[in-house]
Amino acid sequence: MLLSQDPGISVVAEAADERQAVQRVAECRPDVVLLEAGLTELVQELDRAVPNPPAAVVYGIEAMTPERLADLVRGNVRGVVHRAAAHDDVIHAVHAVLHDGGFASPELTGCLLQAVRAGSMPLGVDHRFRELLTERENGVLSLLCQGLSNKAIAAALCVTEKTVKFHVSNVLAKSGVSTRAQLIAAMGSFTTAHGRHSLGAQSA
Incomplete structure (x- = not known):
């Protein structure tokens, strides 16, 4: 109801x-x-x-x-x-x-x-996968890890929501996980554990 x-x-x-x-x-x-x-x-x-x-x-x-x-x-x-x-x-x-x-x-x-x-979240993402990403994909990943929706990412990068969806799909494929939640959790776990890999947005 x-x-x-x-x-x-x-x-x-x-x-x-x-x-x-x-x-x-x-x-x-x-x-x-x-x-x-x-x-x-x-x-x-x-x-x-x-x-x-x-x-x-x-x-x-x-x-x-x-x-x-x-x-x-x-x-x-x-x-x-x-x-x-x-x-x-x-x-x-x-x-x-x-x-x-x-x-x-x-x-x-x-x-x-x-x-x-505690390391209970999925750690199956090797942080080096970021080297496989384009500059734009790294920027999308950074904003995604801040919890932004596709619409918010599109507004931040001045691109269409369809373009963001395309980049998110590529990032997930290269990371080896299937959902945004898994990727965010894994990147958060890595950052917490190692503390030296910035997720700051990059310009396109």
């Missing part, structure tokens, strides 16, 4: 259980799937069962270890909403993910930072 009230969001399906959820996603191919905290295992099931699974927003999180939260981000979860968050945060999370961004409730950012410091 909450999502249906937002003119920018179309609810295309609902599911009563995990099996039905997988079926609905396969049939309707939504851009985002919204999951209760108790259904986080469904993220892995969707990865296995659906080609190009939708990004996930998990809401209602109350207590979670940094390791578990890192596991979600390693999957296709791009938004995490705390149980105590305002209802509007669910809408904000869905919109952020729809626009290729991410969202984390303030109550969960400390947990995310602990995961980064």
